[in-house]
Structures are given as structure tokens and as C-alpha cells.
Amino acid sequence: MLKEERQAFIMRQINLHNKVLSTDISTMLSISEDTVRRDLKEMAEDGRILKVHGGAIGRSFHYPFNAENMVYAQEAKQQIAEKAIRLLKNDMVILTGGGTTMIELAKRIPENLRATFFTISPLVALQLVEHTNLTVISIGGQLSKSSHVHIGASVINQLADIKVDLCLLGANGFSVQNGMTDSDWEVVQVKRAMIKAAKKLAILSIAEKLNSSQRMKVCDLNLINYLITELPPAHHVLSTFQHLDLELF
Structure with missing residues (x-):
């Protein structure tokens, strides 16, 4: 799976469930946790998500009153x-x-x-x-x-x-x-x-x-x-x- 596809999948899981765990993404995509962590780090640096212990959460969920953060659905x-x-x-x-x-x-x-x-x-x-x-x-x-x-x-x-x-x-x-x-x-x-x-x-x-x-x-x-x-x-x-x-x- 290409990096763009992995990150799109991760983003959808975060949008749906507000939070994802690295271990769960690793299992769902059959990839290493190191690969997941690298993806999450890159997505956080791009401002798309927020990293937390063991995974990541969505910016709109964490900052719902910030108009710059689009609320999913x-x-x-x-x-x-x-x-x-x-x-x-x-x-x-x-x-x-x-x-x-x-x-x-x-x-x-x-x-x-x-x-x-x-x-x-x-x-x-x-x-x-x-x-x-x-x-x-x-x-x-x-x-x-x-x-x-x-x-x-x-x-x-x-x-x-x-x-x-x-x-x-x-x-x-x-x-x-x-x-x-x-x-x-x-x-x-x-x-x-x-x-x-x-x-x-x-x-x-x-x-x-x-x-x-x-x-x-x-x-x-x-x-x-x-x-x-x-x-x-x-x-x-x-x-x-x-x-x-x-x-x-």
C-alpha cells in the first residue's frame, strides 16, 4: 500500500473514531508499528492530526471551537x-x-x-x-x-x-x-x-x-x-x- 493510501486510511479512522491507536492501525493494514508511527509523525507535522501517547486524535475533535479545524461530517x-x-x-x-x-x-x-x-x-x-x-x-x-x-x-x-x-x-x-x-x-x-x-x-x-x-x-x-x-x-x-x-x- 502506498504511503498516500495508508495516510488516507488513517485519516478516515481518526475522523470516524476521533482517536486511533498505532497498534490497531498496524494490525488493520498489516504493517509495522514503526511505519505507522512515521506516518503519524508526518501527518502531525503537516497539521492534519495531533499525536498522543500510543496514537493520534483529530484536530477538530481536540479544538472544536477553532474555525480553521473542519469538523468531520x-x-x-x-x-x-x-x-x-x-x-x-x-x-x-x-x-x-x-x-x-x-x-x-x-x-x-x-x-x-x-x-x-x-x-x-x-x-x-x-x-x-x-x-x-x-x-x-x-x-x-x-x-x-x-x-x-x-x-x-x-x-x-x-x-x-x-x-x-x-x-x-x-x-x-x-x-x-x-x-x-x-x-x-x-x-x-x-x-x-x-x-x-x-x-x-x-x-x-x-x-x-x-x-x-x-x-x-x-x-x-x-x-x-x-x-x-x-x-x-x-x-x-x-x-x-x-x-x-x-x-x-
Whole structure:
């Protein structure tokens, strides 16, 4: 495989999953980790990605408020955000994760909505607090350098003390076979605690991430109440999810 093809593949994986691990890319492409590291170094020097320990992340994910960094599939994420708003009702208590889709949601919340939002993402909190009628509570702890959400035991302990009406999460991997998955063990633990704290769970994901899996399981699909993508619920791409006991938006 040519270098340009390798780097295009790496870039797509970063766009889809926000973060890639060198070991995973090595396995997927059947190349050495040294080759992957050289590619990541070159891509970082070109300003296309940011290198982190063991892999790389996307610039738009790390700096979502920087207009120079194009958000991947931004139009699709905006459509998902518009659909997710239909789940929000006055006086609800809502818990959110982080990521660019969640920021798009926070931008679009109606000004007349009265609700309380807990979030593990300082970036989402900053966007939510612009809305006059929202109470915004940031659940704090160690800030992950790669995912920009709070992680660790203090976050999990705080989550154990609350009960929310609705949890809104993004997914790095989502499939019928493996459920919802992620590549970061600390984030997996926090997401599990978020799910336990919620009466209902909605997953917000661009359709490209469906039928993909990461290394670590977050939960089985039977814990999910709503799957929200940019596609119509009857779209053939969603056919494997249409028979499940969850509502497609």
C-alpha cells in the first residue's frame, strides 16, 4: 500500500473514531508499528492530526471551537442534533458526554427549554451555559488529554449520586454483534457509570460508525432506548438495527 493510501486510511479512522491507536492501525493494514508511527509523525507535522501517547486524535475533535479545524461530517452531526432535541422536555434532568456531535446539540437547544444538564465535558458545558433557562452542572475530575472529558474515580462517584431522565452519548463503535464499544478504558468506565445513572439512554452517531467495533465494550444494545443518526429510520443502512428493541430517529 502506498504511503498516500495508508495516510488516507488513517485519516478516515481518526475522523470516524476521533482517536486511533498505532497498534490497531498496524494490525488493520498489516504493517509495522514503526511505519505507522512515521506516518503519524508526518501527518502531525503537516497539521492534519495531533499525536498522543500510543496514537493520534483529530484536530477538530481536540479544538472544536477553532474555525480553521473542519469538523468531520458536520452537516450530518447537525442533523443528528436537530433530531435529538425532540427528546428534550421542560424540567428534565439530562446527562451528556462529549464530542463534536454533542457540541452541535448544545448549540441548538431552544432558548425556551427549561432543564438541568449534567455533563462530563467542559467544552459542552461552555456551550450549554449560553442558554438562559438551563442549569448546567459540570461533573469534574481528571481531564482526559485525548477525549477532553472528565474521567476517573471522582467522576464515577459523582455519577453514582445522581439519577437523570435521559443520558445522551456518542459512540466510537456500534454494532449488533458487539454492542457499543470504545478504545479508552477510562472513558468506558465513565460511560458505564453514566448509563447506570440514567432512566433512558440515547446514542447519537453518524451512520458511518455503525457496524464498527472498538476494543472495549461499553454496553449491550438492550440498554439503549434511542439510536439517532442522520438517516431516516427506514433507511437500508439501518436494517440490522430495525428489529431491535430500540427506537430509531
